[in-house]
Amino acid sequence: MAATRIKKNTGLRLFIQTVIGRAYPRVIGQQREKSWLFFDVFLPLIAVSAYVFVYRAIQAPQEYIGFVVMGGAMTAFWLNVLWSMSSQLYWEKEQGNLALYIIAPNSLTAILLGMALGGLVATTLRALAITILGSWIFAVQYEVASYWQLFLVFTLCMVALYGMGMMMSSLFLLLNREAWHISNMAQEPVYLISGFFFPIKNLNFWVAAGASLIPLTVGLDAMRQLVFPAGASLGFLSVNTEILILVGLSVLFLVLAQVLLGYMERLAIREGRITDSRN
Amino acid sequence: MQNARTFTPSADKSAILWRSFRTATWLGWQIESNWADPFLFAVYSFVKPLASAGILVIMYSVITGGAFDEPIFPYIYLGNAFYIYVGAVMNGVSWAVIDDREHYKTLKYMYVAPITVPGYLLGRGVARMLIGTISVAITVLFGVIFLNLPLSITTINWPLFFVTLIIGVIMLALLGLILAGITLMIANHVWFLGEAVAGALYVFSGAIFPLEVLPAWIRPVGFVMPITYWLELIRRALVGNIAAAFPTLAQLSDLQLLGILSGMTLVFGIGALVIFRWCENWARERGMIDMVSNY
Numbered sequence: 175m176a177a178t179r180i181k182k183n184t185g186l187r188l189f190i191q192t193v194i195g196r197a198y199p200r201v202i203g204q205q206r207e208k209s210w211l212f213f214d215v216f217l218p219l220i221a222v223s224a225y226v227f228v229y230r231a232i233q234a235p236q237e238y239i240g241f242v243v244m245g246g247a248m249t250a251f252w253l254n255v256l257w258s259m260s261s262q263l264y265w266e267k268e269q270g271n272l273a274l275y276i277i278a279p280n281s282l283t284a285i286l287l288g289m290a291l292g293g294l295v296a297t298t299l300r301a302l303a304i305t306i307l308g309s310w311i312f313a314v315q316y317e318v319a320s321y322w323q324l325f326l327v328f329t330l331c332m333v334a335l336y337g338m339g340m341m342m343s344s345l346f347l348l349l350n351r352e353a354w355h356i357s358n359m360a361q362e363p364v365y366l367i368s369g370f371f372f373p374i375k376n377l378n379f380w381v382a383a384g385a386s387l388i389p390l391t392v393g394l395d396a397m398r399q400l401v402f403p404a405g406a407s408l409g410f411l412s413v414n415t416e417i418l419i420l421v422g423l424s425v426l427f428l429v430l431a432q433v434l435l436g437y438m439e440r441l442a443i444r445e446g447r448i449t450d451s452r453n
Numbered sequence: 454m455q456n457a458r459t460f461t462p463s464a465d466k467s468a469i470l471w472r473s474f475r476t477a478t479w480l481g482w483q484i485e486s487n488w489a490d491p492f493l494f495a496v497y498s499f500v501k502p503l504a505s506a507g508i509l510v511i512m513y514s515v516i517t518g519g520a521f522d523e524p525i526f527p528y529i530y531l532g533n534a535f536y537i538y539v540g541a542v543m544n545g546v547s548w549a550v551i552d553d554r555e556h557y558k559t560l561k562y563m564y565v566a567p568i569t570v571p572g573y574l575l576g577r578g579v580a581r582m583l584i585g586t587i588s589v590a591i592t593v594l595f596g597v598i599f600l601n602l603p604l605s606i607t608t609i610n611w612p613l614f615f616v617t618l619i620i621g622v623i624m625l626a627l628l629g630l631i632l633a634g635i636t637l638m639i640a641n642h643v644w645f646l647g648e649a650v651a652g653a654l655y656v657f658s659g660a661i662f663p664l665e666v667l668p669a670w671i672r673p674v675g676f677v678m679p680i681t682y683w684l685e686l687i688r689r690a691l692v693g694n695i696a697a698a699f700p701t702l703a704q705l706s707d708l709q710l711l712g713i714l715s716g717m718t719l720v721f722g723i724g725a726l727v728i729f730r731w732c733e734n735w736a737r738e739r740g741m742i743d744m745v746s747n748y
Contacts, residue, residue, distance in 0.1 A: 213645045220652035224661060228509065231662035232525060234516040352488050359497050362504035371508055376515045 192280040196288025197295070200258075204296050214250065214300045215307065222246030222308050225371050237404045238372070240315070243308035244401070245370035247301040248394050251335060252364060254297040256357045259339030262289055264346050264353035276439070283435055286343055290336035316401045323413060324400045330420035331393025337427030338389060344431065344438040348445075364388060369395065373408040382410050389423050392416040466569070473568035477576025481545075484552070485580040502537055502588040503595060509533055509661060510600065521601050524698040525663075528688065530602060532660040534592040535687050539654060539680060541585025542622055544647035545578035546629025550636040552577075554744065561743035571729055574633050575626055582622060603692055613707060614690035617714070621683040624718040627725040634725075634732030640746040654680050663699045679717035686710050 183191050225242045266272040275285055308314065318324060346353050365371065367385040374382045374395050385391045396416040399405040411419075486494055509529055517523065553560040563573060596602035632647055639646070655661070657671065658680040664672050675681045681702075688696035689707055697703060702710065736742055 213649065217645060217649055217652055220649075220656055224652075224656050225508075225512065227656070227662045227666045228512060228529065229516065231529075231666045232513060232516045234512075238516070355488055355497060359501055362501050362508070366504045366507045366511070372512050372515050376511060 188280055189284045192284035193288040193291060196285045197292030198288075200289065200292025201295050204299065211303070215303045218246050218249050218300075218304050219307060219311075221249070222304070223311075226312050235404070236315075237402050237408075239312050240309075240402050241373065241398055242371050243305060243312060243314050244398060245365075245394060246308060247304040248390055249365065249370060250297050250300045250304060251332070252368075252370075252390055253361070254293045255335055255339035255342075256360055258293050259286070259289060259336065260342035260346050261353045261357045262346075263343050267347075276443070282439060283340075283432060286340045286431070286435070290340060294332055294336060317403045319400050319406075323417070324397060327393055327396040327400065327413070327417060327420065330417065330424055331389050331397075334389035334420055334423040334427055335393070337424055337431055340431035341427050341434055344435040347438045347442045364390075367391070373398070373410070375408055375410045386410075386419060387423070389420060389427075392419050392423075396420075469567065470569045470572040473570075473572035474576040474579075476568075477549075477573040478579040481549070481577040481580030482583070485584060498584050498587050499591045502534070502592045506530065506533055506592050506595070522603075524695040526600075527596075527602055527604075527692050527695050528663065528699060529661045530596050530600070531593070531688055531691060532684050534589050534596070535684060536655060536660045537585050537588050537592065538582070538622065539625055539660075540647075540651045541581045541588070542578055542625035543629040543632060544651060545581030545585075546574050546626055547632035547636050547647050548581075549574050549577035550633045554742070555746065558743070558745060564742055570733070571630055571726065574630060578626055578629055582626075603695065608693075610690045610693060610707075613686065613711075616711065617683060617686040617690055620711075620714055620718055621680075621687070624679050624683065624714070624721060627718065627722045630725040631721075631728050634729035637736040637741060638732050640741070640744060654678060657681075658684060659701065660684055664701045665699075679714055679721065682710050682714045682717070686714060 182188075222242055222245075225246070226239050229238045229242065263272060266275065275282060309316070346356075367377070367381065368374065368388050368391040369377065369382075369385070370390075374385065374391055377385070382391070392411070393416075395410045396413045399409040399413050410416075488494075489497065513521075513526060513529065517526075520526070550560065553563060563570060593602070593604065597604050628650075632650060636646060657667075657674045658678050659667070659675055660680070664675045664681070667675065685696065685702045686707065689710075705713070
C-alpha cells in the first residue's frame with residue numbers, strides 16, 4: 175500500500191500556516207453564525223443608547239453624542255481582547271485544547287497572532303456596524319481632518335492593543351476560575367479610565383497619563399480629535415504625540431508578549447498548570 | 454452498622470422547596486466567593502459598580518461643571534446604583550443554568566436529585582443578590598460621602614424603602630426564572646441573554662434618565678415594565694422631594710405605585726412558574742438538560 179507523503183512546513187512557513195489556521199475559524203465563524211449581528215451589535219448599541227440619553231437628559235452638546243457612539247464601537251475591541259485574547263488560553267485549557275497547542279510542533283506566539291488577526295477582522299466588522307447604526311440613529315456628524323492620520327492611529331492602536339492582549343493571555347495561562355472574574359472586573363474600570371464615553375482630558379492629568387498605557391485611551395482620543403470638529407479642543411495630547419505613544423506601546427507590548435509567553439509557558443509546564451482545570 | 458444516621462425522605466413539597474433553596478444558597482455563595490481570598494473578593498465586589506457609577510458621574514460633571522445639587526443627579530445616581538440589583542438577581546438566577554449545564558456539567562444531576570429545580574435556581578441567585586447588596590451599599594455610600602448625594606437617615610421613608618426593596622427583589626428573581634427557562638431552551642448565545650435583557654431594561658425603564666428623554670413611541674415600553682415603578686418607588690423612599698421633580702409618574706401616589714408593582718410582581722410570578730415549566734418540558738423533550746455546546 176503506497177503511503178501518501180505529507181508535505182510538512184517548517185520555520186517561517188509553519189509560522190504563517192499556524193497564524194492563518196488559527197485566524198481562519200474566527201473569520202469563517204462570522205459567516206456561518208450570523209446571529210452575532212444581533213448580539214454583538216445590539217448589546218453595545220444598548221449601552222451607547224443609554225449614555226446618549228443621559229447626555230440628552232443633561233443637555234450636552236451634540237459632539238458628545240458622537241463621542242459616545244465612537245466609544246461604544248471601540249468597546250467591541252476591548253471586549254474582544256479581554257474575552258477572546260486574554261482569557262482565551264484559559265478557555266482552551268478548560269476544553270482540553272491547550273495541551274494540544276503545546277504538543278503541536280508550532281509556535282504558541284503564532285497561535286496567539288492568528289487569534290489576534292482573526293479577532294481583529296471580526297471585531298472591526300462589529301465596530302463598523304455599531305458606528306454606522308449609532309451614527310444613523312443619533313444623527314452624528316463627522317468631519318475628518320486627515321484620513322491618513324486616522325488610518326495610522328487606528329492601525330497603531332490595534333497593533334498595540336492586540337499586542338497587549340497577547341501579553342495578557344500569557345499571564346492568564348496560570349489562572350483558573352479567577353480568569354473569568356478578572357476579565358469581568360476589567361471591563362467597566364477600563365471604560366472609565368480610558369474615557370470611552372467622555373473626553374479623557376476631563377480626568378486628572380496623571381490619571382489620564384497612567385491610563386495612556388492602555389492603547390485604546392490614546393487611540394480613541396486621537397481618533398476623536400481627527401473626526402469631530404470640536405475634537406481637537408477636547409483632546410488630551412496632540413495627535414502627533416499620541417501617534418508616537420502608540421508606536422512605543424506597539425513595540426513594548428509585542429516584545430513583552432514574546433518574552434512573557436515563553437516564560438509563562440515554561441512556568442505553567444513546570445507547575446503542571448497546562449492541563450489543570452480547577453473549577 | 455453502628456452510629457448510622459437514618460435519612461427519611463420528605464414528602465412535604467414545601468420542605469423540599471425550602472431545602473433546595475437553602476442548600477442552593479449556600480452552594481451559590483461558595484461558587485461566587487471562594488475563587489479568591491477575601492480581600493480580592495471585596496475589591497471585585499466594589500470596583501465594578503464604582504467604575505460604572507464613575508462613568509456617569511464624570512459624564513455629568515463634564516457637562517454641568519459639577520452641579521451635583523441639581524435634582525437630576527440623584528435621579529441618575531440612585532437609579533444606576535439600584536439597577537445593580539437587576540443584573541445581580543435576574544442574571545444570578547438564570548446564570549445558574551449556564552454554570553451548571555455548560556461549566557460544571559451538573560445540571561442533569563440536579564434533575565435526578567430529590568430537589569425542586571425552580572427553588573434550587575432561585576437559591577443560586579441569592580448569593581449574587583448578597584454581593585449586589587454590598588455593591589449597592591458601597592455605591593450609595595460613595596455618593597453620600599464624596600458627591601453630596603442628598604440622603605439622610607432621618608428623611609428616608611424606611612417602611613416604603615424596605616417594602617419596595619423586598620417586592621422588587623422577588624420580582625427580579627421571578628424575571629430571572631423566566632430567563633432561566635429560556636436559557637434551558639437555547640444553545641447559542643445563552644451567555645449574552647441575561648446581559649441583553651438587563652441592557653434593554655436599563656434603557657427602557659428610565660434607570661438613569663427620565664422616561665421623557667426617550668422618543669415618544671418607545672416610552673410605553675417603560676410603562677409596562679415593573680422595574681420602572683420599582684426604581685421610582687426606591688427614589689421616592691430615599692429622596693422623595695427630588696423624585697417628585699420629574700413628571701414621569703408624578704400623578705401616581707406611593708400607594709398606587711406600590712399597588713402597580715405588587716400586581717405586576719404577582720402576574721410575573723404566575724407567568725414565571727408557567728413559562729419555566731413549559732420551557733423545562735420543551736428542553737427535556739429535546740434532550741437539552743445535559744447539552745454542552747462548548748460555544
